[in-house]
Amino acid sequence: xxxxxxxxxADSQTIWHQRLYLPIAAxxxxxxxxxxxxxxxxxxxxxxxxxxxxxxxxxxxxxLISISxxxxxxxxxxxxxxxxxxxxxxxxxxxxxxxxxxxxVSFTIxxxxxxxxxxxxxxxxxxxxxxxxTIYYLATVAAATSVxxxxxxxxxxxxxxFGFFESLYxxxxxxxxLVPLGxxxxxxxxxxxxxxxxxxxxxxxxxxxxxxxxVAAITSGLLSALIFNRKRTAKLLVVISLALSTAAxxxxxxxxxxxVWDDFKLLETDGKNLRQRYxxxxxxINLLESRGITGTGPGCINDYRSNFYYRLPKLNTLEAFDQxxxxxxxxxxxxxxxxxxxxxxxxxxxxxxxxxxxxDPVREPFAHRFAAAAMAALFSACTANLFSSVxxxxxxxxxxxxxxxxxxxxxxxxxxYR
Amino acid sequence: xxxxxxLITAAIxxxxxxxxxxxxxxxxxxxxxxxxxxxxxxxxxxxCETAIVGDNGEKGLRIGPKVGRGWRGEAGGSASYKFFIxxxxxxxxxxxCLWFDECANAIxxxxxxxxxxxxxxxxxxxxxxxxxxxxxxxxxxxxxxVLSNHSDHVAMQKVIFASSASHGPDGEGLxxxxxxxxxxxxxxxxxxxxxxIISGIWYVQSPDSRTCLLENALIGRSEDESLIMYQNDxxxxxxxxxxxxxxxxxxxxxxxxxxxxxxxxENYHQLRITPAVAGDKAKMMILRKKTKEINNxxxxxLAWNQNFWHQVQIRLNQNSIEVKIxxxxxxxxxxxxxxxxxxxxxxxxxxxxYFDDIHIxxxxxxxx
Numbered sequence: 001x002x003x004x005x006x007x008x009x010a011d012s013q014t015i016w017h018q019r020l021y022l023p024i025a026a027x028x029x030x031x032x033x034x035x036x037x038x039x040x041x042x043x044x045x046x047x048x049x050x051x052x053x054x055x056x057x058x059x060x061x062x063x064l065i066s067i068s069x070x071x072x073x074x075x076x077x078x079x080x081x082x083x084x085x086x087x088x089x090x091x092x093x094x095x096x097x098x099x100x101x102x103x104x105v106s107f108t109i110x111x112x113x114x115x116x117x118x119x120x121x122x123x124x125x126x127x128x129x130x131x132x133x134t135i136y137y138l139a140t141v142a143a144a145t146s147v148x149x150x151x152x153x154x155x156x157x158x159x160x161x162f163g164f165f166e167s168l169y170x171x172x173x174x175x176x177x178l179v180p181l182g183x184x185x186x187x188x189x190x191x192x193x194x195x196x197x198x199x200x201x202x203x204x205x206x207x208x209x210x211x212x213x214x215v216a217a218i219t220s221g222l223l224s225a226l227i228f229n230r231k232r233t234a235k236l237l238v239v240i241s242l243a244l245s246t247a248a249x250x251x252x253x254x255x256x257x258x259x260v261w262d263d264f265k266l267l268e269t270d271g272k273n274l275r276q277r278y279x280x281x282x283x284x285i286n287l288l289e290s291r292g293i294t295g296t297g298p299g300c301i302n303d304y305r306s307n308f309y310y311r312l313p314k315l316n317t318l319e320a321f322d323q324x325x326x327x328x329x330x331x332x333x334x335x336x337x338x339x340x341x342x343x344x345x346x347x348x349x350x351x352x353x354x355x356x357x358x359x360d361p362v363r364e365p366f367a368h369r370f371a372a373a374a375m376a377a378l379f380s381a382c383t384a385n386l387f388s389s390v391x392x393x394x395x396x397x398x399x400x401x402x403x404x405x406x407x408x409x410x411x412x413x414x415x416x417y418r
Numbered sequence: 419x420x421x422x423x424x425l426i427t428a429a430i431x432x433x434x435x436x437x438x439x440x441x442x443x444x445x446x447x448x449x450x451x452x453x454x455x456x457x458x459x460x461x462x463x464x465x466c467e468t469a470i471v472g473d474n475g476e477k478g479l480r481i482g483p484k485v486g487r488g489w490r491g492e493a494g495g496s497a498s499y500k501f502f503i504x505x506x507x508x509x510x511x512x513x514x515c516l517w518f519d520e521c522a523n524a525i526x527x528x529x530x531x532x533x534x535x536x537x538x539x540x541x542x543x544x545x546x547x548x549x550x551x552x553x554x555x556x557x558x559x560x561x562x563x564v565l566s567n568h569s570d571h572v573a574m575q576k577v578i579f580a581s582s583a584s585h586g587p588d589g590e591g592l593x594x595x596x597x598x599x600x601x602x603x604x605x606x607x608x609x610x611x612x613x614x615i616i617s618g619i620w621y622v623q624s625p626d627s628r629t630c631l632l633e634n635a636l637i638g639r640s641e642d643e644s645l646i647m648y649q650n651d652x653x654x655x656x657x658x659x660x661x662x663x664x665x666x667x668x669x670x671x672x673x674x675x676x677x678x679x680x681x682x683x684e685n686y687h688q689l690r691i692t693p694a695v696a697g698d699k700a701k702m703m704i705l706r707k708k709t710k711e712i713n714n715x716x717x718x719x720l721a722w723n724q725n726f727w728h729q730v731q732i733r734l735n736q737n738s739i740e741v742k743i744x745x746x747x748x749x750x751x752x753x754x755x756x757x758x759x760x761x762x763x764x765x766x767x768x769x770x771x772y773f774d775d776i777h778i779x780x781x782x783x784x785x786x
Contacts, residue, residue, distance in 0.1 A: 041492070100463070306480070307467075312469055312471060315518065316572070319484050320465065320482045
């Protein structure tokens with residue numbers, strides 16, 4: 001009888017995880033590009049779409065494995081940081097203050113499943129350099145698919161839709177996070193083809209964006225790479241990408257500027273009324289003033305917000321859309337919720353920045369690429385959250401992907417789990 | 419003798435006093451309205467929300483844009499109110515509202531345990547206005563009103579229950595007082611689900627833009643006989659206005675009928691138009707169908723161009739039926755009974771006809 005050592009068991013489990021979870025992660029990432037297509041009108045599909053199903057499935061499998069004790073790899077090794085659990089705990093506590101129990105409970109369950117299930121899925125799938133690389137390429141393909149579909153719908157078919165996304169802001173948040181992730185990853189490559197594709201992706205993403213939130217998110221991601229990236233060539237390529245994008249946008253003229261300018265100037269079509277972003281921000285600040293401790297309950301901001309508007313656009317055109325994820329978190333879960341959410345960002349952001357400074361780009365070129373891209377995506381997510389929300393169904397999964405990639409790269413390269 | 423005179427005089431005076439009192443009492447029958455401030459619901463479920471909706475900062479009830487349409491089951495949302503009715507009677511509902519477009523111009527209203535009905539569906543967009551709703555009989559006491567999501571992107575400030583049809587909303591502002599309107603311009607091809615198709619093929623579609631400047635229209639196709647109806651047993655003394663366009667048919671028996679005072683498919687009055695196969699003429703008849711018996715109340719010929727939109731008006735006064743076509747008074751026939759009931763559209767023979775912009779307006783009683 002041959003006895004296997006702990007290291008052998010761990011290796012075999014890593015391979016097993018990779019074989020099982022990498023395809024599931026691939027499906028989740030690829031499906032996210034299609035948003036709620038093709039059953040967008042179905043409420044069931046909006047909850048049980050492929051990325052969410054993947055998160056639920058992974059959680060169920062991992063819990064069953066942990067219970068069966070047939071493995072010596074506990075579920076805890078793949079769980080997200082404690083800050084995520086603190087944030088979820090505040091969400092669960094806030095349910096007590098919600099006006100509608102069903103809405104707050106369903107929102108919190110969905111948030112918990114995607115945050116924990118997504119982190120577990122991507123952490124287990126990204127177990128080594130090869131699988132991390134695969135996930136980066138998949139994320140890039142997802143971003144390219146989304147951008148391509150949007151360009152096709154807007155310019156070839158001359159429609160006002162944003163590819164598979166029904167909302168300009170949701171699309172902006174999605175590509176605002178994924179384009180810097182894929183773009184910086186490709187720009188940090190040594191292969192000319194990859195660099196070229198990275199530039200094309202960034203330029204096309206800008207052209208398709210249509211909202212100030214998307215433009216700001218992509219730009220902040222690129223600028224963070226420009227500041228923190230330790231490879232000079234990569235910095236130069238970021239500058240070139242920005243210059244090319246500016247040139248392309250100027251050439252596109254009204255096709256690009258009309259939407260972004262309309263979104264930026266924040267006016268109704270009559271030119272007299274403020275558009276909704278400022279009204280939303282103001283209402284959420286007002287709400288925070290009166291419910292700063294308890295919040296409105298997770299997912300329940302709509303039950304309270306309208307009473308805190310000082311005014312509305314003249315023709316009742318204010319849409320129910322979170323125009324600032326930070327304020328929404330604070331309004332829904334109180335100041336404590338905002339603190340724990342910031343803790344998540346600070347923890348993962350700090351890890352990403354530390355990785356960049358600790359990884360030698362010459363000795364560990366891939367590790368540096370991974371870290372730079374993930375950090376850029378996290379900066380972008382923070383910016384996108386200023387103009388929209390990363391909590392939206394379909395956008396949350398890519399935010400979780402970024403957190404998981406930071407954690408996975410840190411595990412593989414810094415903590416030496418390789 | 420003197421006493422007798424005094425008694426007679428006293429009796430006459432008493433009679434006069436009683437008569438005067440009763441006359442005064444009748445003429446001063448209190449007309450009132452009960453107003454509900456929609457900004458103050460008893461309970462509310464999102465996407466219905468209270469917010470500042472008026473141009474001058476007035477609060478009201480709103481459903482934001484793109485949150486889902488209730489009539490398609492995309493979203494829920496409701497607001498409940500309680501109100502007190504001081505006297506038994508028939509009440510006429512008005513709503514002060516702001517609609518955005520033909521897909522965003524209605525709200526469901528349910529009073530007590532009655533079936534929910536639509537308020538709005540009128541064609542005034544982007545302007546605050548009063549819209550006439552349905553009529554309801556209410557007993558003295560406290561009642562509940564539940565407004566729920568029919569269309570998104572709507573705002574409302576007030577609902578009033580007027581005790582008299584002649585007593586409209588107070589104050590200035592645009593008033594849409596039709597007791598019924600259907601321009602078939604609602605989203606999802608007109609959403610004319612409240613009509614009841616008895617026979618034939620009826621659908622809503624934009625007619626050929628070359629021949630018509632209007633938007634969607636109700637199109638009826640018939641092989642032998644078709645009928646579509648909109649029932650309401652309480653309508654009386656009304657004016658029915660509609661646009662009609664007939665398509666040339668080679669059948670000599672093809673005709674179109676505009677039914678009024680409709681109680682059921684067997685009991686109604688009808689303006690029947692039989693366009694001539696050749697030429698620009700049509701034969702018109704006013705018919706009364708009572709179960710299986712059909713009486714011809716009047717018939718006449720008139721100029722009628724096929725493939726053109728004609729404005730038809732039928733006025734049901736207290737004791738007459740008046741017909742106007744293209745603003746020309748054509749006929750007035752006296753009747754010694756009250757015509758009461760809904761409306762219908764019918765086709766006979768093999769024909770296709772377009773109908774549009776159907777208005778029903780109450781004819782206010784004038785002092786004789």
